[in-house]
Amino acid sequence: MTDATTSPAATPEPIRLGLNTFGDVTADAQGHLLSQAQSIRNIVDEAVLADQVGLDYFGIGEHHTEDFPLSAPDVVLGAIASRTSRIHLGSAVTVLSSDDPVRVFQRYSTLDALSNGRAEVILGRGSSTESFPLFGFDLANYNELFEEKVELFAELLKEKPVTWSGNTRAALTNQEVLPRTESGSIPTWIGVGGSPESVIRTARHGMSLMLAIIGGSAARFAPFADLFREALQQLDMPSRPIGVHSPGHIADTDEEAKEQFWPHYLDVFGRIGRQRGFREPTRESFEMEVGPHGALYVGSPETVAKKIVATLKVLGATRFDLKYAMGGLSHDKLLHNIELYGTQVAPAVRTALTKEGLA
DSSP, X not given: OOOTTTOTTSOOSOOEEEEEEOOOOOXXXXXXXXXXXXXXXXXXXXXHHHHHTTOSEEEEOOOOSSSSOOOOHHHHHHHHHTTOSSOEXXXXXXXXXXXXXXXXXXXXXXXXXXXXXXXXXXXXXXXXXXXXXXXXXXXXXXXXXXXXXXXXXXXXXXXXXXXXXXXXXXXXXXXXXXXXXXXXXXXXXXXXXXXXXXXXXXXXXXXXXXXXXXXXXXXXXXXXXXXXXXXXXXXXXOOOOEEEEEEEEEOSSHHHHHHHHHHHHHHHHHHHHHHHTOOOOOHHHHHHHHSTTSSOEEEOHXXXXXXXXXXXXXXXXXXXXXXXOOTTOBHHHHHHHHHHIIIXXXXXXXXXXXXXXXX
């Protein structure tokens, strides 16, 4: 397999550092939970700050729950587009399986127009499946829904009349889908949590790979990064970037970051664990994930920057998106997290990788 840390083909693009949120309901400075509406309005302010401090991407993940009530990310991204000038905007992720690929394309090509070409899409199968019953889809068709809809979306990205048929939506015959983008295509990624089949599907459709790492060492995902590069070569397709999405929180010191993040992490992941039948986090498991070989990027700017550098190197990746919010954290702490990420972490990461010839 390719050595991701030394291959000159492993980092074909400049390093990009972004932020993701799931629309978590946040708190005020006194710790009182804000309304869902205010939490959504605060996301716009957070994205504006991300643009101001020089970050490259701001993504909003689609969810449909009390904790994550942001069910229409593209609407919020449109508001953000009107108040920003350079940061790229998109999903993190769009649950394509329970949506219509034509409408997804139209929404994001419209966002691309409003943002002057800054729209991107990250597509996913849906690890949170509440959208399936909400929109009338059968989870028994989980795999077929995604496979067919990604196939159609790949055709839509060509921005030419589409002819397509399948089992999951009505057929299209020489159908124009509008609006077209000025650049000719929307940058599209597929979020992958650890399935070789998903990695190969991403390569087959010529999309970029976003590795969602929420537990364990990033090094465990190196075989998937290698598989992606090898699949592109075997398919005689051009190289595509690899990105990483992982949760975290930045404060002035390591201890401050951990103490701010831990109770909210325990609450959110404890409830998710009880719902999905996996083990709830303990303080010991949390400390392991915060450590150098875990999936949580929690700490001071120096600590988080070093960990991001190590992750990008071991995977040969060129993009890192920090899932920065956690339900119950206050808006002011999230703003400080964004400021530190843009003004201290991002420059440190780029400098370190440039010195090693990787950026």
